[in-house]
Amino acid sequence: MTVVEKHSEAGAETSFANGGQLSYSYVAPLAGPSVLGHLPSWLLSRTAPLRFRPSLDFDQWAWCAQFLRNCTASRSRRTTVELLQLGAYSRSVMHELMKTEHLEFAFSKSGKLVVYRNAEDFEGARRQMDFQAKFGAEQAALSPGACVSTEPALESIRDKLVGGIFTPSEETGDCHLFTRELARIASAKYGVKFQYGTRLHGLQHERGKVVAARTSVGDIVADEYVLALGNGSRELAAPLGIHLPMCPLKGYSLTVPVRDGHCAPAVSVTDLHHKVVYARLGQTLRIAGMVDMTPAGSREDATRIDLLKSQAQATMPYGGDYSSVIRWTGARPTTPDSKPLIGPTRVSNLWLNTGQGSLGFTLAAASARLVTATIRRRPAEIDAAPYGLSTRNLSSN
Numbered sequence: 001m002t003v004v005e006k007h008s009e010a011g012a013e014t015s016f017a018n019g020g021q022l023s024y025s026y027v028a029p030l031a032g033p034s035v036l037g038h039l040p041s042w043l044l045s046r047t048a049p050l051r052f053r054p055s056l057d058f059d060q061w062a063w064c065a066q067f068l069r070n071c072t073a074s075r076s077r078r079t080t081v082e083l084l085q086l087g088a089y090s091r092s093v094m095h096e097l098m099k100t101e102h103l104e105f106a107f108s109k110s111g112k113l114v115v116y117r118n119a120e121d122f123e124g125a126r127r128q129m130d131f132q133a134k135f136g137a138e139q140a141a142l143s144p145g146a147c148v149s150t151e152p153a154l155e156s157i158r159d160k161l162v163g164g165i166f167t168p169s170e171e172t173g174d175c176h177l178f179t180r181e182l183a184r185i186a187s188a189k190y191g192v193k194f195q196y197g198t199r200l201h202g203l204q205h206e207r208g209k210v211v212a213a214r215t216s217v218g219d220i221v222a223d224e225y226v227l228a229l230g231n232g233s234r235e236l237a238a239p240l241g242i243h244l245p246m247c248p249l250k251g252y253s254l255t256v257p258v259r260d261g262h263c264a265p266a267v268s269v270t271d272l273h274h275k276v277v278y279a280r281l282g283q284t285l286r287i288a289g290m291v292d293m294t295p296a297g298s299r300e301d302a303t304r305i306d307l308l309k310s311q312a313q314a315t316m317p318y319g320g321d322y323s324s325v326i327r328w329t330g331a332r333p334t335t336p337d338s339k340p341l342i343g344p345t346r347v348s349n350l351w352l353n354t355g356q357g358s359l360g361f362t363l364a365a366a367s368a369r370l371v372t373a374t375i376r377r378r379p380a381e382i383d384a385a386p387y388g389l390s391t392r393n394l395s396s397n
């Protein structure tokens with residue numbers, strides 16, 4: 001098996017400095033019934049956690065139309081159930097993997113506390129918690145005082161909180177380290193060849209089959225080809241007549257050192273009002289958030305990261321050393337219904353494992369297992385149909 005990667009190591013793109021959440025129970029899609037009410041602030045406010053700057057790009061508008069079609073309560077609930085199923089499966093595959101292999105990636109059984117500053121949002125979260133309980137999610141609603149007892153790093157915003165939802169089974173880890181560790185073990189133990197510094201230019205196809213992958217160092221021939229290129233997947237699939245409805249949704253992160261005297265959270269915290277997550281990863285605190293549909297490399301990025309920093313300093317002033325911040329921008333490869341694209345394509349030996357959006361770390365283990373079962377024509381352990389390209393109506397044009 002050969003992995004083709006344009007960077008000089010694994011995990012150097014979207015998986016590099018993400019929020020570090022393995023949030024198997026927080027999978028509700030971005031598309032939901034509350035979206036329409038929020039649209040004016042997404043378009044107009046510079047400080048909204050989600051920003052949308054319209055462009056003349058037809059594909060972007062087609063994606064937005066699909067996204068809005070997924071905002072009904074019934075679709076959003078169905079997607080939540082399907083993602084909960086994939087999330088639960090991912091947790092079990094991940095635990096199996098961690099038992100078999102020795103992976104060092106600042107993993108922690110941290111639990112996750114989502115805190116609310118607005119009574120209406122908290123009420124909605126309680127309803128979502130009751131709904132998810134029917135599908136096995138174990139969560140508890142906490143008072144503001146109980147939130148601070150669960151995670152003392154929230155002391156500074158105690159007065160602003162109206163409550164929180166705590167999920168003890170959630171976990172955290174460093175996604176970049178995890179990816180590097182996997183690559184190391186796959187290469188050393190299972191003979192996988194990693195061809196770094198190699199760009200994939202296209203897939204040569206004849207009579208409904210891929211016959212070679214065209215790369216910057218020549219053609220690579222294989223029996224089966226898996227497209228797992230994150231935001232690069234769309235461009236590679238298009239010449240084969242496969243339209244992947246994916247859009248890069250930008251987000252930002254800060255990594256700050258945690259030293260003696262700092263009070264970094266041990267529990268993973270999401271501040272829902274700002275849509276910012278906090279995860280302790282070894283001797284650092286990772287702070288990540290915001291969802292922007294703005295052009296790549298836009299000048300606004302620096303302003304957004306400054307905003308993220310000021311929100312973090314106000315929320316967890318003693319969480320880490322904010323004078324020594326590493327800044328990062330990434331883009332989530334996102335489908336309009338927030339479900340990944342896993343499984344076959346119309347090209348018989350080309351398979352998809354992409355489009356995990358804001359849950360790529362969380363869903364990675366399940367996605368890999370599902371695509372492997374499909375390629376080997378073996379029955380999968382969960383129904384793969386909800387995540388297939390052809391089984392849902394998502395064509396982008």
Ligand SMILES: Cc1cc2nc3c(=O)[nH]c(=O)nc-3n(C[C@H](O)[C@H](O)[C@H](O)COP(=O)(O)OP(=O)(O)OC[C@H]3O[C@@H](n4cnc5c(N)ncnc54)[C@H](O)[C@@H]3O)c2cc1C
Binds near residue numbers: 004329
């Ligand atoms: C701010 C932010 C916070 C996030 N937080 C979380 C979180 O807390 N938990 C979570 O589960 N998810 C989170 N995510 C989402 C998660 O990071 C992504 O879903 C995940 O990294 C996607 O993984 P991937 O392998 O599909 O893409 P990538 O990690 O981008 O990997 C694709 C690889 O393909 C390579 N590639 C692309 N095109 C080519 C080409 N033509 N030739 C050769 N190589 C190519 C790229 O270099 C890259 O290494 C977050 C994302 C962001 C932006």
